[in-house]
Amino acid sequence: MICLENVSRTYGEGAASVHAIRDVTASIEAGAFVTIVGASGSGKSTLLNLIGTLDRPTSGRILLDGVEIFNLNDRERTLLRREKIGFVFQFFNLLPTLTALENVALPAKLMGKSAKETSRRAWELLDRVGLSQRAEHKPDQMSGGEMQRVAIARALMMDPPVILADEPTGNLDSAIGRVIIELLRGAVDAKRTVVLVTHDLKLAEQGDRILTIEDGRLARQEAGKNRSSEVGP
Numbered sequence: 001m002i003c004l005e006n007v008s009r010t011y012g013e014g015a016a017s018v019h020a021i022r023d024v025t026a027s028i029e030a031g032a033f034v035t036i037v038g039a040s041g042s043g044k045s046t047l048l049n050l051i052g053t054l055d056r057p058t059s060g061r062i063l064l065d066g067v068e069i070f071n072l073n074d075r076e077r078t079l080l081r082r083e084k085i086g087f088v089f090q091f092f093n094l095l096p097t098l099t100a101l102e103n104v105a106l107p108a109k110l111m112g113k114s115a116k117e118t119s120r121r122a123w124e125l126l127d128r129v130g131l132s133q134r135a136e137h138k139p140d141q142m143s144g145g146e147m148q149r150v151a152i153a154r155a156l157m158m159d160p161p162v163i164l165a166d167e168p169t170g171n172l173d174s175a176i177g178r179v180i181i182e183l184l185r186g187a188v189d190a191k192r193t194v195v196l197v198t199h200d201l202k203l204a205e206q207g208d209r210i211l212t213i214e215d216g217r218l219a220r221q222e223a224g225k226n227r228s229s230e231v232g233p
């Protein structure tokens with residue numbers, strides 16, 4: 001369970017300051033599929049980075065399973081992030097010197113998992129995103145959509161309880177986009193929590209719950225069209 005309490009994030013100071021996130025209060029239950037939708041510049045990536053502990057609120061609190069994450073020291077927070085969160089970045093953040101396979105395997109390597117099991121799972125995930133043919137390619141030898149898919153496989157590598165995905169289908173055609181959504185849905189079915197950022201309303205409707213961000217504020221929260229995890233009409 002992720003709780004945001006009156007979270008704001010302001011970049012810069014004085015006249016040049018940007019209020020990227022303003023006083024957002026929301027909770028994301030464990031096992032939910034939540035989508036965040038909004039125009040370009042509305043604050044979606046900022047909000048996801050805050051949830052993912054990569055950025056710090058200017059004011060307000062963020063709790064992950066009851067723990068206020070910015071009360072932890074840097075090391076504790078890094079460990080928590082590695083254990084609990086899989087991140088698909090808007091601009092992939094793949095390591096340029098590693099191959100696709102090595103990028104996917106990296107989270108497991110950082111956590112000291114066995115080489116054999118790591119390699120097996122990395123191959124399996126590359127296969128699921130349709131990239132086993134590109135395993136030995138480095139990021140500069142791949143297309144944007146291929147890098148995107150490697151980033152998604154990497155986020156799933158540790159089977160984390162929370163998956164945060166920033167425009168994960170942004171560079172993909174609709175067929176591969178559907179595969180990605182199915183992968184994320186599969187994670188939700190396996191009781192993982194998924195937060196998906198998109199500017200695409202149709203895609204946002206795939207979520208159980210849609211949070212609409214306008215100019216840094218949480219403007220609306222509504223049920224998606226494919227509500228699967230809630231009961232009743």
Ligand SMILES: Nc1ncnc2c1ncn2[C@@H]1O[C@H](COP(=O)(O)OP(=O)(O)OP(=O)(O)O)[C@@H](O)[C@H]1O
Pocket residue numbers: 011012018019020038039040041042043044045046047090199
């Ligand atoms: N490091 C930064 N310094 C200053 N301003 C920033 C910084 N990062 C983001 N911003 C500003 O904060 C606002 C929100 O940015 P953010 O990246 O969260 O938007 P977004 O909704 O993800 O947009 P997009 O759909 O284009 O990815 C924008 O006005 C942006 O210019």
Ligand SMILES: [Mg+2]
Pocket residue numbers: 044045046090166
């Ligand atoms: Mg963004």
